Amino acid sequence: MQREFIRNFSIVAHIDHGKSTLADQLLLKTAAITEREFQSQILDDLAVERQRGITVKARAVAIYYDYTGPDETSHVLPGMEVPPGRYELNLIDTPGHVDFHYEVSRSLAACEGALLLVDAFQGVQAQTVANAYAAIEGNLEIIPVVNKIDLPVTRIDEVLNEVETILGLDGSTALRVSAKQGLNIESVLRALVERIHPPKGEPTAPLKALVFDSKYDDYRGVVTYIRVKEGTINKGDKIRFMKGGTSHEVLDLGQFRPNMVACESLGVGQVGYIITGIKVLGNVHVGDTVTHAGRQAAEALPGYKQPKPMVFCGMYPIDATDFEHLREELDKMALNDASFSFAPETSDALGFGFRCGFLGMLHMEIIQQRLEDEADVDLIQTAPNVTYQILKRGGEVVQIDNPVETPDAGVIEEFREPIAKVTFIVPSKNIGVIMQLCGDRRGIYIGTEFLGPDRAQLVYELPLAEIIYDMHDKLKSVTQGYGTMDYEVIGFRAADLVKMDILVKGVKVDALSTIVYRGFAERRGRALVKKLKEEITKHQFEIALQAAIGARVIARETISALRKNVTAKCYGGDISRKRKLLQKQKEGKKRMKQFGQVEIPQKAFLSVLEAGDD
Ligand SMILES: Nc1nc2c(ncn2[C@@H]2O[C@H](COP(=O)(O)OP(=O)(O)OP(=O)(O)O)[C@@H](O)[C@H]2O)c(=O)[nH]1
Numbered sequence: 001m002q003r004e005f006i007r008n009f010s011i012v013a014h015i016d017h018g019k020s021t022l023a024d025q026l027l028l029k030t031a032a033i034t035e036r037e038f039q040s041q042i043l044d045d046l047a048v049e050r051q052r053g054i055t056v057k058a059r060a061v062a063i064y065y066d067y068t069g070p071d072e073t074s075h076v077l078p079g080m081e082v083p084p085g086r087y088e089l090n091l092i093d094t095p096g097h098v099d100f101h102y103e104v105s106r107s108l109a110a111c112e113g114a115l116l117l118v119d120a121f122q123g124v125q126a127q128t129v130a131n132a133y134a135a136i137e138g139n140l141e142i143i144p145v146v147n148k149i150d151l152p153v154t155r156i157d158e159v160l161n162e163v164e165t166i167l168g169l170d171g172s173t174a175l176r177v178s179a180k181q182g183l184n185i186e187s188v189l190r191a192l193v194e195r196i197h198p199p200k201g202e203p204t205a206p207l208k209a210l211v212f213d214s215k216y217d218d219y220r221g222v223v224t225y226i227r228v229k230e231g232t233i234n235k236g237d238k239i240r241f242m243k244g245g246t247s248h249e250v251l252d253l254g255q256f257r258p259n260m261v262a263c264e265s266l267g268v269g270q271v272g273y274i275i276t277g278i279k280v281l282g283n284v285h286v287g288d289t290v291t292h293a294g295r296q297a298a299e300a301l302p303g304y305k306q307p308k309p310m311v312f313c314g315m316y317p318i319d320a321t322d323f324e325h326l327r328e329e330l331d332k333m334a335l336n337d338a339s340f341s342f343a344p345e346t347s348d349a350l351g352f353g354f355r356c357g358f359l360g361m362l363h364m365e366i367i368q369q370r371l372e373d374e375a376d377v378d379l380i381q382t383a384p385n386v387t388y389q390i391l392k393r394g395g396e397v398v399q400i401d402n403p404v405e406t407p408d409a410g411v412i413e414e415f416r417e418p419i420a421k422v423t424f425i426v427p428s429k430n431i432g433v434i435m436q437l438c439g440d441r442r443g444i445y446i447g448t449e450f451l452g453p454d455r456a457q458l459v460y461e462l463p464l465a466e467i468i469y470d471m472h473d474k475l476k477s478v479t480q481g482y483g484t485m486d487y488e489v490i491g492f493r494a495a496d497l498v499k500m501d502i503l504v505k506g507v508k509v510d511a512l513s514t515i516v517y518r519g520f521a522e523r524r525g526r527a528l529v530k531k532l533k534e535e536i537t538k539h540q541f542e543i544a545l546q547a548a549i550g551a552r553v554i555a556r557e558t559i560s561a562l563r564k565n566v567t568a569k570c571y572g573g574d575i576s577r578k579r580k581l582l583q584k585q586k587e588g589k590k591r592m593k594q595f596g597q598v599e600i601p602q603k604a605f606l607s608v609l610e611a612g613d614d
Contacts, residue, residue: 001088003203004081006269007196008090008227010107010140012131013117014124014484018147022117022179022188023061023091029185030063030089032257059093059213060225060271062255067193075173076194077141087193090271092212092227094131100359101488102307102339105134106286109304110212110227110271113141113196115188116169120146120154120176124162124451126425126484132167141196142167144174145188150181162451199229199269206297207231207239209266209290214281220252222278223260226290227271229301234265238293239276242300243285247293248276286338309341309357310418310489311364311468312401314382314511315371316353322377323352329375330354333367340367345402349511349600350380355402358384361468382511382605386464389416389492403513406499409550416492417515418464421446424475426483428456433478441466442495442517464489465515500525500554502532503546504598511605525555528607535604538562543598 013019027033065087070076094107108114114135118128135142144163146156160171175191177184213225226233233239233253240247252275254262266272278284287303317326330342341357358364364384371379388400390407391414400406422443426434431448438445438460446459462471467487475483500521502512512532516524525547532545540562547555 001267001270003201003267003269004083004198005085006088006090006199007113007192008092008111008199008269008271009113009115009192009196010092010094010111010135011115011117012094012104012108012128012135013147014119014122014127014131017117017119017122017125017128018179019117022115022145022147022177022185023093025179025182025185026089026091026188027061027063027258028182029189030065032061032063059215060256061091061258062271063089063091063257065089065189065193067190070194071187071190073175073187074190074194077197080194080197082194088270089189089192090227092271100363101130101134102304102359104131105138106212106304108135108138108140110210111138111140112199113143113192115192116142116144116163116167117147118144118159118163120148120156120159121151123155123159123455124166124425126423126486129166129423129425129457130486130488132169136167142169143188143191143195144169144171146174146176147179149176150178150183158452162455166449166451166457201228201230201268203232203268205230206295207233207237207290207292208297208301209233210301210303211241211284211286211288211290213286214284216281220275222281222284223273223275224278224284224290225271225273226266228266228268230268230297231292232265232267233274233290235262239274239290240293240296241285241288242291242297243288243303244283246283248278251275251277281338307339307359308387309339309359309401310387310464311358311360311384312355312387313358313364313384314345314347314350314353314402315342315356316347316350316380316382316511318378318380320351326354326375326377326379329371329377330356332374333370337367339363347382347404347511349509350382353380357387357401361472380602380605383514383607384468385515386418386468388418388497388515390414391416403499403515404510406513406515409498414494415497415515416494417497418489419461419491419493420464420467420487420489422460422462422467422471422485422487424458424460424483424485425451426456426458426475426479428454430479430483431456431458434458434475434483437471437474437478438462441469441471461490462487463493463495463517465517498549500528501548502528503544503548503553504532504536504600505543506546509600512607521549522554529555529557531607532604533557533559535601535607536598537601539598541597 011019024038028038067084067087069084092107092110094104116132146159160174163169164171175187208230209226209228211224211226215223217223235250235253237250252262254260255272289300291297317323334340339359342354345355346352390398390412392411393413424434443460443462449457475485496518497515498518500514500516501508529545529547542561543559545557546553
């Protein structure tokens with residue numbers, strides 16, 4: 001395929017604005033999938049365990065479109081020639097969620113343009129802004145598309161106004177579609193041809209192909225996703241990963257349409273996969289450059305920086321004998337997700353387990369969900385914390401991923417925490433309460449911009465720890481669900497932080513230690529012991545719950561002793577009922593850890609997140 005007839009693009013959108021549905025429509029209209037497959041996608045939406053769209057699973061799809069020439073909706077880029085003919089359109093998927101900024105930028109680096117999809121009723125939302133900026137930064141042509149025009153109530157003019165005000169794009173060139181009903185999909189295909197530049201690159205230059213993703217296939221080993229920037233890659237070629245420094249033979253190569261379809265070669269601008277017999281996902285680095293072993297490119301493509309996990313939590317098997325099994329399951333997770341990391345750790349309270357690192361809270365929830373679905377292990381998970389930097393008196397800087405690693409206060413010169421730039425999009429009437437919320441969480445105000453009469457964008461710098469604490473839930477509740485937020489970590493900043501310990505019956509439970517801002521310590525300590533009191537059931541004896549900073553107790557609650565026996569009321573009664581009750585109790589116990597004489601349930605370890613403020 002000549003590069004003049006190739007277009008590489010992504011669809012970027014806020015979640016639920018219809019990205020998967022539009023992608024499936026594009027596949028349907030170009031006969032890459034059948035009506036039945038399309039319908040089953042739509043139907044899947046209704047299923048509780050909804051499968052992601054075909055395109056999402058495939059991550060990159062090549063479709064073919066027969067372009068016949070411009071029509072009245074066309075806005076051909078000035079100076080661009082678009083002869084009628086068959087065009088190859090490569091759709092590269094991007095995740096739309098907050099935690100995956102880095103993956104968005106890395107997918108966008110393989111494209112020349114993006115469809116910016118906006119819901120005709122909801123309008124521009126926080127992730128629309130974040131993703132649009134990523135596309136603008138990547139110098140991509142952006143085609144605004146208003147989706148769901150079939151909805152009974154839409155705000156199309158206002159939405160177009162928002163697109164202009166907040167994103168600086170020309171709303172008059174926006175396309176109006178219904179992905180669900182298949183309205184105006186042809187205009188999208190036409191715009192891709194007319195408004196996105198064909199890829200640049202020299203077909204005869206030494207090979208340079210960007211590795212933009214990879215996945216593990218049980219039968220074929222590692223499948224590496226590439227976008228050819230210069231030269232041509234053929235089946236049987238001897239290639240070299242410039243960063244990894246390893247050489248391999250191309251055993252197979254091809255395109256996703258959406259299934260893997262083998263071909264003989266991929267030329268400049270084309271997107272596809274190569275299979276080289278590599279068995280370990282970790283041996284393929286996303287962002288690496290593929291070149292020929294014989295005729296090497298002079299320098300590698302810029303590539304990407306691997307993002308560092310910023311949120312950590314402990315995961316412990318309830319049953320100690322599950323430890324190895326858990327390790328295998330975590331290994332499997334890491335195999336398909338390079339940004340997830342884990343390392344063994346031990347806790348006095350919980351025994352042997354793992355410290356797991358995530359990009360953010362959503363990433364943590366996804367992994368946790370997959371572990372529960374795919375691995376049959378009962379887990380205790382500790383409350384998440386962010387990663388901290390500590391400058392010691394001697395000048396050494398250490399990174400800590402677990403509050404228990406905090407050195408003694410005496411050796412700390414400076415305690416630093418990650419700071420995020422947060423963008424909120426909220427109804428104008430909620431501006432005051434959002435400001436209050438951010439003020440209460442040590443936020444620094446950056447600015448406000450109005451999107452129209454009723455909606456505004458607010459930008460703050462907030463400590464990441466405060467965001468993972470409860471920001472998202474609070475935002476949803478104060479805006480009745482209408483507010484959205486997006487954040488990006490911008491660096492570390494010094495703060496007056498301290499480690500707060502929790503003592504249960506006089507003994508420190510390491511897995512409950514947290515790092516808090518000194519000014520909030522008493523308030524959070526009080527809230528936490530109160531919450532713990534609700535979570536820990538009564539025992540035969542009194543249990544003191546204390547929050548302490550060093551040796552100083554800052555909050556205390558007492559769980560009084562239990563008087564009655566659970567089975568007492570069954571005495572003389574039906575034996576099977578008694579057995580049932582005991583069985584129930586046993587099940588309830590499953591997710592508990594015996595700590596000294598006290599049993600602490602799983603939920604208690606997450607109390608830190610749920611305690612709120614007193
Ligand atoms: N009425 C209407 N609903 C639509 C349209 N397009 C998508 N939807 C619905 O909107 C919901 C979200 O659509 P998806 O395609 O899953 O959205 P998405 O952006 O891919 O969502 P994520 O994958 O979660 O980011 C689904 O219930 C769709 O059926 C449309 O044109 N009209």
